Amino acid sequence: MISYLSELNSLSESINKAMEEYNIAKPTIYVGEPTDPSYGDFTTNAAFIISKTFKISPYEAAKDLLYKIKVSKEDISGEAHPSGFINFKLTDSFYLKFLNEIIKNKGYGEINISEKKRIIIEHTSVNPNKALHVGHARNVILGDTLYRLFKRLGHQVTVLNYIDDTGVQVADLIVGFKYLGYSLESNDKYDHYCGDVVYVNANKAIEESAELKNKRSEVLRDLEKGGEIYRFARPIIEKIVREQLKSTWKLGARYDLLNWESHFVHGGYWKKMFDLLKEKGLVKFVTEGKHKNCWVLLDKKVLVRSDGTAVYIAKDLTYAAWKLGLIPDDFYYYAFATQPDGTKLYSTSLTGNLKSLYTPADEAYILIDQRQLPLQNLIKETLKALSATKEYKVIAYGLVALSKSTAEKIAKSKIEKDIVHMSGRSGIYYNLDDLMSAIQQVALKLINERNPTLSEKEEVASKVAIAAIRYSLMRPDLDKQIVFDINEALKLEGDTGPYIQYTYARASKILEKANMEVSLLDQLILSEEEKQLLLQMAKYDYYIFKAYFSTSVTSLANYAHELASAFNVFYEKKRVLDEQDETLRKMRLALVYAYKLIIADVMNVLGLPELKEL
RNA sequence: GGGCCCGUAGCUCAGCCAGGAUAGAGCGUCGGCCUCCGGAGCCGAAGGUCGCGGGUUCGAAUCCCGCCGGGCCCGCCA
Numbered sequence: 001m002i003s004y005l006s007e008l009n010s011l012s013e014s015i016n017k018a019m020e021e022y023n024i025a026k027p028t029i030y031v032g033e034p035t036d037p038s039y040g041d042f043t044t045n046a047a048f049i050i051s052k053t054f055k056i057s058p059y060e061a062a063k064d065l066l067y068k069i070k071v072s073k074e075d076i077s078g079e080a081h082p083s084g085f086i087n088f089k090l091t092d093s094f095y096l097k098f099l100n101e102i103i104k105n106k107g108y109g110e111i112n113i114s115e116k117k118r119i120i121i122e123h124t125s126v127n128p129n130k131a132l133h134v135g136h137a138r139n140v141i142l143g144d145t146l147y148r149l150f151k152r153l154g155h156q157v158t159v160l161n162y163i164d165d166t167g168v169q170v171a172d173l174i175v176g177f178k179y180l181g182y183s184l185e186s187n188d189k190y191d192h193y194c195g196d197v198v199y200v201n202a203n204k205a206i207e208e209s210a211e212l213k214n215k216r217s218e219v220l221r222d223l224e225k226g227g228e229i230y231r232f233a234r235p236i237i238e239k240i241v242r243e244q245l246k247s248t249w250k251l252g253a254r255y256d257l258l259n260w261e262s263h264f265v266h267g268g269y270w271k272k273m274f275d276l277l278k279e280k281g282l283v284k285f286v287t288e289g290k291h292k293n294c295w296v297l298l299d300k301k302v303l304v305r306s307d308g309t310a311v312y313i314a315k316d317l318t319y320a321a322w323k324l325g326l327i328p329d330d331f332y333y334y335a336f337a338t339q340p341d342g343t344k345l346y347s348t349s350l351t352g353n354l355k356s357l358y359t360p361a362d363e364a365y366i367l368i369d370q371r372q373l374p375l376q377n378l379i380k381e382t383l384k385a386l387s388a389t390k391e392y393k394v395i396a397y398g399l400v401a402l403s404k405s406t407a408e409k410i411a412k413s414k415i416e417k418d419i420v421h422m423s424g425r426s427g428i429y430y431n432l433d434d435l436m437s438a439i440q441q442v443a444l445k446l447i448n449e450r451n452p453t454l455s456e457k458e459e460v461a462s463k464v465a466i467a468a469i470r471y472s473l474m475r476p477d478l479d480k481q482i483v484f485d486i487n488e489a490l491k492l493e494g495d496t497g498p499y500i501q502y503t504y505a506r507a508s509k510i511l512e513k514a515n516m517e518v519s520l521l522d523q524l525i526l527s528e529e530e531k532q533l534l535l536q537m538a539k540y541d542y543y544i545f546k547a548y549f550s551t552s553v554t555s556l557a558n559y560a561h562e563l564a565s566a567f568n569v570f571y572e573k574k575r576v577l578d579e580q581d582e583t584l585r586k587m588r589l590a591l592v593y594a595y596k597l598i599i600a601d602v603m604n605v606l607g608l609p610e611l612k613e614l
Numbered sequence: 615g616g617g618c619c620c621g622u623a624g625c626u627c628a629g630c631c632a633g634g635a636u637a638g639a640g641c642g643u644c645g646g647c648c649u650c651c652g653g654a655g656c657c658g659a660a661g662g663u664c665g666c667g668g669g670u671u672c673g674a675a676u677c678c679c680g681c682c683g684g685g686c687c688c689g690c691c692a
Binding site: 028030032034035036039043045048051052081083084085127164167168169290291293294302303304305306307309311312313315369370371372373374375396398399401418419421443446450451464475476477479480481483485488491492493494495496498499501502503505506509510513514550554555558561562565568569571572573575576577578592613614 | 617618619620625626627628629631632633634635636637638639640641647650651652653654655656657672673684685686687688689690691692
């Protein structure tokens with residue numbers, strides 16, 4: 001596929017080759033986007049290095065170097081700038097080839113990475129005792145978008161969701177049901193009921209009562225060994241998980257496999273892991289000091305207590321090793337659910353007849369919030385010591401906190417701090433489902449005002465909400481903390497997901513009204529707006545790769561907005577259907593057609609639903 | 615005490631990893647644009663000591679060091 005990236009690569013090669021003629025040792029030059037688009041489409045600072053070495057002016061060096069650069073004059077034109085930069089512009093000939101390829105392929109076609117990998121990505125993994133809040137949503141969205149990106153590049157990807165069904169949070173909930181008399185049924189969505197009512201109140205009661213604390217320990221022990229209380233808890237937990245899944249499916253996410261912590265515990269996987277660690281000498285038994293009688297991992301962290309029980313990280317470590325096939329997979333599998341995209345979601349089991357559905361991965365990605373980074377890095381370090389070829393990749397993101405005003409709304413009281421961290425235990429959080437319906441209502445109101453005859457308004461409004469939420473949570477840099485404010489979240493204009501959806505609808509409308517086949521072109525007569533639009537379209541694979549190599553979708557989301565913006569400018573300035581000149585009309589129609597294909601491709605990777613009308 | 619992350623326009627954020635040419639968006643403010651493929655849009659204006667100080671460099675928002683502010687982590691909890 002001819003594109004901005006393919007031209008950049010060949011230009012870069014040409015420049016490096018030309019540089020060899022100067023015999024400068026290891027020159028590090030920049031070839032890429034200029035700071036300001038008005039300078040051109042590519043720029044290089046190579047002349048500065050020549051200038052420095054040979055003590056000539058940067059401008060002279062630039063002119064000399066430009067003369068030596070062998071580049072397809074048909075597709076790229078170069079110019080030495082008095083400042084010393086050499087700037088390059090893509091020509092109409094390039095744009096014509098590019099546009100015709102898009103038309104011919106009906107899109108970008110495959111964007112392939114040379115080395116195909118088996119990738120596992122684990123995301124969501126929310127404790128199964130409550131509904132997802134907006135903090136969890138960041139995890140789901142980043143994870144699902146990376147999954148889509150990996151798929152787009154042709155990797156073989158498996159998405160995992162880990163269910164911690166033997167932890168304290170679940171134990172609290174079960175204490176609520178078993179000893180505090182909470183009803184097992186509710187008219188509310190079950191995950192909301194369990195989290196908002198049973199868990200919050202049970203946790204509070206347990207904290208205030210030694211007797212209940214004992215009960216909780218009893219529950220925890222039983223969950224670990226898979227006894228009577230575990231069998232009581234299991235259907236409750238499954239019911240919650242199914243509700244949680246509904247929320248994530250609504251966002252457009254999907255999974256391949258659910259891993260239950262209890263299956264790892266009851267299946268004896270920890271013992272296999274522990275043996276492996278001992279065999280490789282990564283754990284040591286300590287005979288004196290404060291860690292006397294404990295097993296310590298990499299001289300850093302207690303892994304097995306002096307009473308012989310394993311600490312929490314042991315489970316995570318076991319799971320991580322299992323993903324990469326460092327300990328064997330003895331699970332059975334069964335189809336747990338059929339997802340909205342038609343695929344089956346499988347679950348592990350300790351009994352059954354389906355085996356080996358799962359393939360150990362070359363690379364295992366995990367999405368976590370920054371607080372878990374030290375522990376996950378320790379796991380990464382341990383796995384590295386166990387395998388030289390397999391890679392454990394930790395993607396950490398900043399926390400989602402609540403703005404003061406949003407927190408005050410939830411707590412129904414005055415709050416001193418500027419931001420408030422969400423907490424399931426204390427009931428301070430904003431549920432994802434509530435956010436979805438709040439945005440949906442705003443969108444519905446807009447539709448009723450502006451397009452009252454639209455069919456399936458609810459459905460459309462829901463898709464607008466998905467785009468709004470996904471975009472707002474994937475757009476900020478991973479390192480950035482997000483302060484969630486409900487009033488901000490309800491805005492659907494400007495740099496938002498719906499802005500991008502809107503341009504898709506505009507393009508769709510034009511093509512629908514044109515009602516004709518788009519054919520290959522033999523010439524282009526481009527205005528500045530049209531050239532800008534084409535340039536942005538040509539940059540798609542460049543940003544796909546950028547996102548992949550940085551494992552960050554920030555720049556891709558940003559690109560989607562810039563591409564959409566270029567279309568809106570074009571749309572504003574140039575008429576398509578009522579253009580009198582037939583050549584221009586055909587060309588613009590082809591542009592709209594190509595735009596629709598590419599923006600749809602980007603939207604699909606980002607998980608923003610396409611809307612023909614809104 | 616040790617460590618991680620953030621600090622760019624009134625607000626929310628790109629740009630920093632691979633240092634270069636007048637630091638970009640969105641929201642908000644002010645002013646324009648629907649006889650026109652849909653105004654969830656477009657155009658323009660105002661608005662910035664890139665937290666502060668030092669260093670490296672011909673050149674620093676970007677790299678290094680030190681401060682200051684904000685968030686977080688550091689258990690034989692999970």
